[in-house]
Amino acid sequence: MRLFFSVALRHLSARRRQSIVSLAGIVIGVAFFLAISSMMQGSEKDFITRLVDNAPHITISDNYRTATRQPLDILYPDGIIEIRNVKPQTETRGIRGYRRALEYIETFPGARAAPVLKGQALLSYAGRDVSLVLNGMSPADIENLTTLGDDIVRGSLNDLAADRNGILVGEALLERLSLNFGNTIHLVTAEGERRSFKVVATFHTSQSEFNETQVFADLKPVQALMNRPDRINSIIIRLDDESKARNIAAQIENRIGYRSVSWQEAHEDLLNTLVIRNVIMYTVVGAVLLVAAFGIYNTISTIVLEKQRDIGILKSMGFRSGDIKTIFVIEGMLLGLAGIALGLPAGSLLMVGLGQLVFHPPGMDPLQLPMDWGVMQFVIAGAFALVAALLAAWLPARKGAQVMPVDILRGGQ
Numbered sequence: 001m002r003l004f005f006s007v008a009l010r011h012l013s014a015r016r017r018q019s020i021v022s023l024a025g026i027v028i029g030v031a032f033f034l035a036i037s038s039m040m041q042g043s044e045k046d047f048i049t050r051l052v053d054n055a056p057h058i059t060i061s062d063n064y065r066t067a068t069r070q071p072l073d074i075l076y077p078d079g080i081i082e083i084r085n086v087k088p089q090t091e092t093r094g095i096r097g098y099r100r101a102l103e104y105i106e107t108f109p110g111a112r113a114a115p116v117l118k119g120q121a122l123l124s125y126a127g128r129d130v131s132l133v134l135n136g137m138s139p140a141d142i143e144n145l146t147t148l149g150d151d152i153v154r155g156s157l158n159d160l161a162a163d164r165n166g167i168l169v170g171e172a173l174l175e176r177l178s179l180n181f182g183n184t185i186h187l188v189t190a191e192g193e194r195r196s197f198k199v200v201a202t203f204h205t206s207q208s209e210f211n212e213t214q215v216f217a218d219l220k221p222v223q224a225l226m227n228r229p230d231r232i233n234s235i236i237i238r239l240d241d242e243s244k245a246r247n248i249a250a251q252i253e254n255r256i257g258y259r260s261v262s263w264q265e266a267h268e269d270l271l272n273t274l275v276i277r278n279v280i281m282y283t284v285v286g287a288v289l290l291v292a293a294f295g296i297y298n299t300i301s302t303i304v305l306e307k308q309r310d311i312g313i314l315k316s317m318g319f320r321s322g323d324i325k326t327i328f329v330i331e332g333m334l335l336g337l338a339g340i341a342l343g344l345p346a347g348s349l350l351m352v353g354l355g356q357l358v359f360h361p362p363g364m365d366p367l368q369l370p371m372d373w374g375v376m377q378f379v380i381a382g383a384f385a386l387v388a389a390l391l392a393a394w395l396p397a398r399k400g401a402q403v404m405p406v407d408i409l410r411g412g413q
Contacts, residue, residue, distance in 0.1 A: 030343025332393020
Protein backbone atom coordinates (compact mmCIF):
# COMPACT_ATOMS: atom_id res chain seq x y z
CA MET A 1 0.00 0.00 0.00
CA ARG A 2 2.94 2.34 0.64
CA LEU A 3 3.97 1.91 -2.99
CA PHE A 4 0.42 2.61 -4.16
CA PHE A 5 0.30 5.84 -2.14
CA SER A 6 3.73 6.88 -3.45
CA VAL A 7 2.63 6.44 -7.08
CA ALA A 8 -0.68 8.24 -6.41
CA LEU A 9 1.09 11.24 -4.84
CA ARG A 10 3.57 11.38 -7.74
CA HIS A 11 0.68 11.46 -10.23
CA LEU A 12 -1.11 14.28 -8.36
CA SER A 13 2.04 16.35 -7.94
CA ALA A 14 2.76 16.02 -11.65
CA ARG A 15 -0.60 17.67 -12.40
CA ARG A 16 -0.31 20.21 -9.59
CA ARG A 17 -2.51 22.92 -11.06
CA GLN A 18 -5.37 20.56 -11.89
CA SER A 19 -5.06 18.90 -8.51
CA ILE A 20 -5.29 22.26 -6.70
CA VAL A 21 -8.37 23.25 -8.72
CA SER A 22 -10.04 19.89 -7.94
CA LEU A 23 -9.10 20.28 -4.27
CA ALA A 24 -10.53 23.82 -4.16
CA GLY A 25 -13.80 22.53 -5.62
CA ILE A 26 -14.12 19.91 -2.89
CA VAL A 27 -13.24 22.45 -0.16
CA ILE A 28 -15.88 24.90 -1.39
CA GLY A 29 -18.42 22.10 -1.83
CA VAL A 30 -17.86 20.76 1.70
CA ALA A 31 -18.00 24.25 3.21
CA PHE A 32 -21.27 25.16 1.51
CA PHE A 33 -22.75 21.71 2.15
CA LEU A 34 -21.96 22.02 5.87
CA ALA A 35 -23.17 25.62 6.21
CA ILE A 36 -26.43 25.13 4.31
CA SER A 37 -27.33 21.81 5.93
CA SER A 38 -26.49 23.23 9.37
CA MET A 39 -28.67 26.26 8.73
CA MET A 40 -31.59 24.14 7.49
CA GLN A 41 -31.35 21.68 10.37
CA GLY A 42 -31.00 24.56 12.82
CA SER A 43 -34.10 26.23 11.42
CA GLU A 44 -35.98 22.93 11.70
CA LYS A 45 -35.00 22.46 15.34
CA ASP A 46 -35.84 26.10 16.06
CA PHE A 47 -39.24 25.64 14.40
CA ILE A 48 -40.00 22.52 16.44
CA THR A 49 -38.83 24.27 19.62
CA ARG A 50 -41.16 27.18 18.93
CA LEU A 51 -43.91 24.72 18.01
CA VAL A 52 -43.74 22.91 21.35
CA ASP A 53 -42.44 25.85 23.37
CA ASN A 54 -45.68 26.70 25.14
CA ALA A 55 -47.62 23.64 24.02
CA PRO A 56 -47.50 20.32 25.91
CA HIS A 57 -45.77 17.33 24.38
CA ILE A 58 -48.87 15.19 25.05
CA THR A 59 -52.44 16.33 25.61
CA ILE A 60 -55.10 14.07 27.10
CA SER A 61 -58.65 15.28 26.49
CA ASP A 62 -61.97 14.19 27.96
CA ASN A 63 -63.15 12.36 24.86
CA TYR A 64 -62.45 9.11 23.11
CA ARG A 65 -60.80 8.46 19.76
CA THR A 66 -63.88 6.53 18.57
CA ALA A 67 -67.51 7.03 19.53
CA THR A 68 -69.00 4.78 22.18
CA ARG A 69 -70.82 1.84 20.61
CA GLN A 70 -74.46 1.32 21.46
CA PRO A 71 -75.38 -1.82 23.51
CA LEU A 72 -77.46 -3.22 20.62
CA ASP A 73 -74.44 -3.08 18.28
CA ILE A 74 -72.31 -4.88 20.85
CA LEU A 75 -74.84 -7.65 21.51
CA TYR A 76 -76.02 -8.14 17.93
CA PRO A 77 -73.28 -6.91 15.57
CA ASP A 78 -74.87 -8.75 12.60
CA GLY A 79 -78.50 -8.13 13.50
CA ILE A 80 -81.03 -7.11 10.88
CA ILE A 81 -82.59 -4.46 13.14
CA GLU A 82 -80.88 -1.08 13.23
CA ILE A 83 -81.58 1.79 15.59
CA ARG A 84 -80.74 5.24 14.31
CA ASN A 85 -80.60 8.78 15.73
CA VAL A 86 -79.78 7.60 19.24
CA LYS A 87 -78.91 10.64 21.32
CA PRO A 88 -76.09 10.02 23.83
CA GLN A 89 -76.94 10.54 27.48
CA THR A 90 -76.23 14.04 28.73
CA GLU A 91 -73.37 14.03 31.18
CA THR A 92 -70.95 16.41 32.84
CA ARG A 93 -67.80 16.39 30.78
CA GLY A 94 -64.49 15.68 32.40
CA ILE A 95 -61.77 13.07 32.89
CA ARG A 96 -62.92 10.56 35.45
CA GLY A 97 -60.36 9.28 37.91
CA TYR A 98 -57.78 11.78 36.72
CA ARG A 99 -55.73 11.45 39.89
CA ARG A 100 -55.07 7.77 39.13
CA ALA A 101 -54.18 8.75 35.59
CA LEU A 102 -51.68 11.30 36.91
CA GLU A 103 -50.09 8.65 39.11
CA TYR A 104 -49.74 6.33 36.12
CA ILE A 105 -48.24 9.02 33.89
CA GLU A 106 -45.59 9.87 36.46
CA THR A 107 -44.29 6.28 36.26
CA PHE A 108 -42.76 7.16 32.87
CA PRO A 109 -39.17 8.41 33.26
CA GLY A 110 -38.87 12.13 32.58
CA ALA A 111 -42.66 12.69 32.38
CA ARG A 112 -44.40 15.54 34.22
CA ALA A 113 -48.18 15.93 34.14
CA ALA A 114 -50.68 18.50 35.34
CA PRO A 115 -54.50 18.69 35.41
CA VAL A 116 -56.07 21.50 33.39
CA LEU A 117 -59.60 22.80 33.05
CA LYS A 118 -59.83 24.56 29.73
CA GLY A 119 -62.80 26.36 28.24
CA GLN A 120 -64.01 29.26 26.18
CA ALA A 121 -64.70 32.56 27.88
CA LEU A 122 -65.78 36.00 26.71
CA LEU A 123 -63.84 39.01 27.94
CA SER A 124 -65.82 42.24 28.07
CA TYR A 125 -64.00 45.54 28.51
CA ALA A 126 -64.87 49.08 27.41
CA GLY A 127 -67.64 47.83 25.17
CA ARG A 128 -65.43 45.30 23.39
CA ASP A 129 -65.88 41.54 23.52
CA VAL A 130 -63.03 39.11 22.85
CA SER A 131 -63.23 35.31 22.82
CA LEU A 132 -60.46 33.71 24.89
CA VAL A 133 -59.26 30.28 25.92
CA LEU A 134 -59.23 30.19 29.71
CA ASN A 135 -56.75 27.70 31.19
CA GLY A 136 -57.21 26.70 34.80
CA MET A 137 -53.88 25.47 36.22
CA SER A 138 -52.03 25.77 39.46
CA PRO A 139 -49.19 28.36 39.27
CA ALA A 140 -46.69 25.64 40.23
CA ASP A 141 -47.75 23.57 37.21
CA ILE A 142 -47.50 26.61 34.95
CA GLU A 143 -43.92 27.03 36.16
CA ASN A 144 -42.94 23.36 35.77
CA LEU A 145 -44.79 22.35 32.60
CA THR A 146 -44.71 25.47 30.46
CA THR A 147 -42.15 28.08 29.49
CA LEU A 148 -44.43 30.97 30.46
CA GLY A 149 -42.33 31.61 33.54
CA ASP A 150 -39.48 32.67 31.25
CA ASP A 151 -41.80 34.76 29.06
CA ILE A 152 -43.35 36.86 31.84
CA VAL A 153 -42.88 40.57 31.22
CA ARG A 154 -44.53 42.06 34.31
CA GLY A 155 -45.55 40.45 37.55
CA SER A 156 -44.71 36.84 38.39
CA LEU A 157 -46.25 33.45 38.97
CA ASN A 158 -45.89 34.10 42.70
CA ASP A 159 -48.33 37.00 42.28
CA LEU A 160 -50.73 34.62 40.55
CA ALA A 161 -50.41 32.14 43.42
CA ALA A 162 -50.95 34.87 46.02
CA ASP A 163 -54.16 36.19 44.44
CA ARG A 164 -56.83 33.54 43.85
CA ASN A 165 -58.61 35.95 41.52
CA GLY A 166 -55.44 36.82 39.62
CA ILE A 167 -54.99 36.13 35.92
CA LEU A 168 -52.03 35.88 33.55
CA VAL A 169 -52.60 37.44 30.12
CA GLY A 170 -50.53 38.30 27.05
CA GLU A 171 -49.06 41.76 26.50
CA ALA A 172 -50.61 41.79 23.01
CA LEU A 173 -54.07 41.31 24.51
CA LEU A 174 -53.54 44.25 26.87
CA GLU A 175 -52.54 46.48 23.96
CA ARG A 176 -55.44 45.23 21.84
CA LEU A 177 -58.02 46.15 24.48
CA SER A 178 -56.19 49.20 25.88
CA LEU A 179 -55.94 47.46 29.24
CA ASN A 180 -53.40 48.33 31.90
CA PHE A 181 -51.48 46.13 34.27
CA GLY A 182 -53.53 45.67 37.44
CA ASN A 183 -56.92 46.29 35.79
CA THR A 184 -59.86 44.08 36.63
CA ILE A 185 -61.48 42.17 33.76
CA HIS A 186 -64.75 40.26 33.61
CA LEU A 187 -65.01 36.83 32.02
CA VAL A 188 -68.31 35.24 30.99
CA THR A 189 -68.74 31.57 30.10
CA ALA A 190 -71.15 30.08 27.57
CA GLU A 191 -73.45 29.09 30.45
CA GLY A 192 -73.71 32.71 31.55
CA GLU A 193 -71.48 32.42 34.62
CA ARG A 194 -69.50 35.56 35.34
CA ARG A 195 -66.39 36.24 37.40
CA SER A 196 -63.91 39.08 37.83
CA PHE A 197 -60.15 38.62 37.59
CA LYS A 198 -57.27 41.00 38.24
CA VAL A 199 -54.34 41.19 35.80
CA VAL A 200 -51.40 40.34 38.07
CA ALA A 201 -48.91 39.14 35.42
CA THR A 202 -48.35 39.46 31.67
CA PHE A 203 -46.31 37.42 29.19
CA HIS A 204 -44.97 37.72 25.66
CA THR A 205 -44.06 34.74 23.45
CA SER A 206 -43.01 34.40 19.83
CA GLN A 207 -46.51 33.20 18.88
CA SER A 208 -48.79 36.17 18.30
CA GLU A 209 -52.01 34.13 18.30
CA PHE A 210 -51.07 32.52 21.60
CA ASN A 211 -50.43 35.95 23.13
CA GLU A 212 -53.87 37.26 22.15
CA THR A 213 -56.09 34.26 22.87
CA GLN A 214 -54.66 32.33 25.85
CA VAL A 215 -55.10 33.39 29.48
CA PHE A 216 -54.20 31.49 32.66
CA ALA A 217 -55.72 31.47 36.12
CA ASP A 218 -55.64 29.23 39.17
CA LEU A 219 -57.53 25.95 38.78
CA LYS A 220 -60.02 26.39 41.66
CA PRO A 221 -61.51 29.75 40.53
CA VAL A 222 -61.82 28.43 36.97
CA GLN A 223 -63.65 25.34 38.23
CA ALA A 224 -66.03 27.61 40.14
CA LEU A 225 -66.56 29.85 37.09
CA MET A 226 -67.35 26.90 34.83
CA ASN A 227 -69.46 25.19 37.50
CA ARG A 228 -67.28 22.08 37.44
CA PRO A 229 -66.09 21.51 41.01
CA ASP A 230 -63.23 19.03 41.24
CA ARG A 231 -63.38 18.43 37.47
CA ILE A 232 -60.79 18.76 34.72
CA ASN A 233 -61.10 18.20 31.00
CA SER A 234 -57.44 17.93 30.04
CA ILE A 235 -54.11 16.63 31.23
CA ILE A 236 -50.94 18.10 29.78
CA ILE A 237 -47.63 16.25 29.80
CA ARG A 238 -44.08 17.46 29.27
CA LEU A 239 -41.23 15.05 28.61
CA ASP A 240 -37.49 15.39 29.02
CA ASP A 241 -37.19 13.79 25.57
CA GLU A 242 -39.98 15.09 23.35
CA SER A 243 -39.14 12.58 20.60
CA LYS A 244 -40.73 9.81 22.74
CA ALA A 245 -44.09 11.58 22.88
CA ARG A 246 -45.81 9.49 20.20
CA ASN A 247 -45.01 6.12 21.81
CA ILE A 248 -45.83 7.29 25.34
CA ALA A 249 -49.12 8.83 24.17
CA ALA A 250 -50.15 5.50 22.63
CA GLN A 251 -49.37 3.64 25.88
CA ILE A 252 -51.32 6.13 27.97
CA GLU A 253 -54.35 5.97 25.68
CA ASN A 254 -54.35 2.17 25.80
CA ARG A 255 -54.27 2.31 29.60
CA ILE A 256 -56.77 5.04 30.52
CA GLY A 257 -58.94 5.09 27.38
CA TYR A 258 -59.08 8.84 26.87
CA ARG A 259 -57.66 10.28 23.68
CA SER A 260 -53.97 11.12 24.04
CA VAL A 261 -52.46 13.25 21.29
CA SER A 262 -48.72 13.77 20.95
CA TRP A 263 -47.30 16.93 19.45
CA GLN A 264 -46.14 14.87 16.44
CA GLU A 265 -49.70 13.73 15.76
CA ALA A 266 -51.11 17.21 16.26
CA HIS A 267 -48.65 18.72 13.76
CA GLU A 268 -48.21 15.77 11.40
CA ASP A 269 -48.73 17.81 8.22
CA LEU A 270 -46.05 20.29 9.23
CA LEU A 271 -43.58 17.53 10.09
CA ASN A 272 -44.19 15.86 6.71
CA THR A 273 -43.45 19.20 5.07
CA LEU A 274 -40.14 19.37 6.95
CA VAL A 275 -39.19 15.91 5.66
CA ILE A 276 -39.84 17.00 2.08
CA ARG A 277 -37.85 20.18 2.70
CA ASN A 278 -34.89 18.14 3.97
CA VAL A 279 -34.95 15.96 0.86
CA ILE A 280 -34.89 19.05 -1.34
CA MET A 281 -32.15 20.63 0.76
CA TYR A 282 -29.81 17.62 0.65
CA THR A 283 -30.44 17.23 -3.07
CA VAL A 284 -29.44 20.83 -3.74
CA VAL A 285 -26.36 20.93 -1.52
CA GLY A 286 -25.37 17.45 -2.70
CA ALA A 287 -25.39 18.74 -6.27
CA VAL A 288 -22.70 21.25 -5.24
CA LEU A 289 -20.39 18.40 -4.22
CA LEU A 290 -21.22 16.39 -7.33
CA VAL A 291 -20.17 19.34 -9.47
CA ALA A 292 -16.95 19.58 -7.46
CA ALA A 293 -16.41 15.83 -7.97
CA PHE A 294 -16.28 16.42 -11.73
CA GLY A 295 -12.98 18.22 -11.10
CA ILE A 296 -11.57 15.03 -9.59
CA TYR A 297 -12.98 13.02 -12.47
CA ASN A 298 -11.35 15.34 -14.99
CA THR A 299 -7.98 15.29 -13.19
CA ILE A 300 -7.76 11.51 -12.87
CA SER A 301 -9.08 10.96 -16.41
CA THR A 302 -6.28 13.17 -17.71
CA ILE A 303 -3.72 11.26 -15.63
CA VAL A 304 -5.04 7.95 -17.01
CA LEU A 305 -4.65 9.20 -20.59
CA GLU A 306 -1.16 10.57 -19.97
CA LYS A 307 0.12 7.60 -18.00
CA GLN A 308 -1.04 4.73 -20.22
CA ARG A 309 2.56 3.80 -21.08
CA ASP A 310 3.43 3.81 -17.36
CA ILE A 311 0.40 1.66 -16.69
CA GLY A 312 1.53 -0.83 -19.31
CA ILE A 313 5.00 -0.96 -17.77
CA LEU A 314 3.55 -1.47 -14.27
CA LYS A 315 1.38 -4.31 -15.52
CA SER A 316 4.30 -5.92 -17.29
CA MET A 317 6.18 -5.79 -13.96
CA GLY A 318 3.43 -7.80 -12.26
CA PHE A 319 0.88 -5.18 -11.19
CA ARG A 320 -2.65 -6.50 -11.56
CA SER A 321 -5.66 -4.60 -12.89
CA GLY A 322 -6.97 -4.29 -9.32
CA ASP A 323 -3.69 -2.68 -8.23
CA ILE A 324 -3.89 -0.10 -11.01
CA LYS A 325 -7.49 0.66 -10.08
CA THR A 326 -6.49 1.01 -6.43
CA ILE A 327 -3.81 3.58 -7.28
CA PHE A 328 -6.27 5.88 -9.07
CA VAL A 329 -8.94 5.41 -6.38
CA ILE A 330 -6.31 6.40 -3.79
CA GLU A 331 -5.73 9.59 -5.76
CA GLY A 332 -9.43 10.45 -5.53
CA MET A 333 -9.47 9.51 -1.85
CA LEU A 334 -6.47 11.76 -1.13
CA LEU A 335 -8.16 14.70 -2.86
CA GLY A 336 -11.39 13.97 -1.01
CA LEU A 337 -9.74 13.70 2.42
CA ALA A 338 -7.73 16.87 1.87
CA GLY A 339 -10.91 18.64 0.75
CA ILE A 340 -12.72 17.46 3.87
CA ALA A 341 -9.82 18.49 6.14
CA LEU A 342 -9.88 22.00 4.71
CA GLY A 343 -13.59 22.24 3.94
CA LEU A 344 -14.91 21.48 7.43
CA PRO A 345 -13.00 24.38 9.10
CA ALA A 346 -13.99 26.65 6.21
CA GLY A 347 -17.62 25.59 6.64
CA SER A 348 -17.38 26.23 10.40
CA LEU A 349 -16.17 29.77 9.74
CA LEU A 350 -19.04 30.25 7.31
CA MET A 351 -21.47 28.96 9.96
CA VAL A 352 -20.08 31.42 12.51
CA GLY A 353 -20.53 34.28 10.04
CA LEU A 354 -24.09 33.28 9.15
CA GLY A 355 -24.94 32.92 12.83
CA GLN A 356 -23.99 36.54 13.44
CA LEU A 357 -26.54 37.87 10.97
CA VAL A 358 -29.53 39.58 12.61
CA PHE A 359 -32.75 40.31 10.76
CA HIS A 360 -35.31 42.89 11.82
CA PRO A 361 -38.66 41.91 10.24
CA PRO A 362 -41.26 44.68 10.59
CA GLY A 363 -43.47 44.21 13.61
CA MET A 364 -41.46 41.23 14.90
CA ASP A 365 -38.65 40.58 17.32
CA PRO A 366 -35.08 40.52 15.89
CA LEU A 367 -34.20 37.13 14.42
CA GLN A 368 -30.89 35.33 14.03
CA LEU A 369 -30.17 32.46 11.69
CA PRO A 370 -30.29 29.31 13.85
CA MET A 371 -27.32 27.02 13.20
CA ASP A 372 -27.10 23.37 14.17
CA TRP A 373 -23.62 22.55 15.47
CA GLY A 374 -24.38 18.87 15.93
CA VAL A 375 -21.66 16.36 15.09
CA MET A 376 -23.97 14.64 12.62
CA GLN A 377 -23.85 17.62 10.24
CA PHE A 378 -20.05 17.36 10.02
CA VAL A 379 -20.23 13.59 9.56
CA ILE A 380 -22.80 13.86 6.75
CA ALA A 381 -20.82 16.58 4.94
CA GLY A 382 -17.57 14.62 5.17
CA ALA A 383 -19.13 11.29 4.19
CA PHE A 384 -20.94 12.78 1.20
CA ALA A 385 -17.75 14.47 -0.02
CA LEU A 386 -15.66 11.30 0.35
CA VAL A 387 -18.23 9.17 -1.48
CA ALA A 388 -18.43 11.72 -4.31
CA ALA A 389 -14.62 11.81 -4.59
CA LEU A 390 -14.30 8.01 -4.63
CA LEU A 391 -17.04 7.68 -7.22
CA ALA A 392 -15.42 10.34 -9.40
CA ALA A 393 -12.09 8.48 -9.18
CA TRP A 394 -13.51 5.00 -9.68
CA LEU A 395 -14.92 5.68 -13.14
CA PRO A 396 -11.61 6.64 -14.81
CA ALA A 397 -9.79 4.06 -12.64
CA ARG A 398 -11.78 1.33 -14.35
CA LYS A 399 -10.61 2.57 -17.73
CA GLY A 400 -7.00 2.69 -16.56
CA ALA A 401 -7.20 -0.87 -15.22
CA GLN A 402 -8.36 -2.12 -18.64
CA VAL A 403 -5.21 -0.96 -20.41
CA MET A 404 -3.41 -3.94 -22.01
CA PRO A 405 0.38 -3.80 -21.57
CA VAL A 406 0.99 -5.73 -24.84
CA ASP A 407 -0.75 -3.02 -26.84
CA ILE A 408 1.17 -0.27 -25.08
CA LEU A 409 4.58 -1.90 -25.45
CA ARG A 410 3.94 -2.65 -29.12
CA GLY A 411 2.85 0.92 -29.72
CA GLY A 412 -0.73 -0.10 -30.50
CA GLN A 413 -2.10 2.85 -28.55
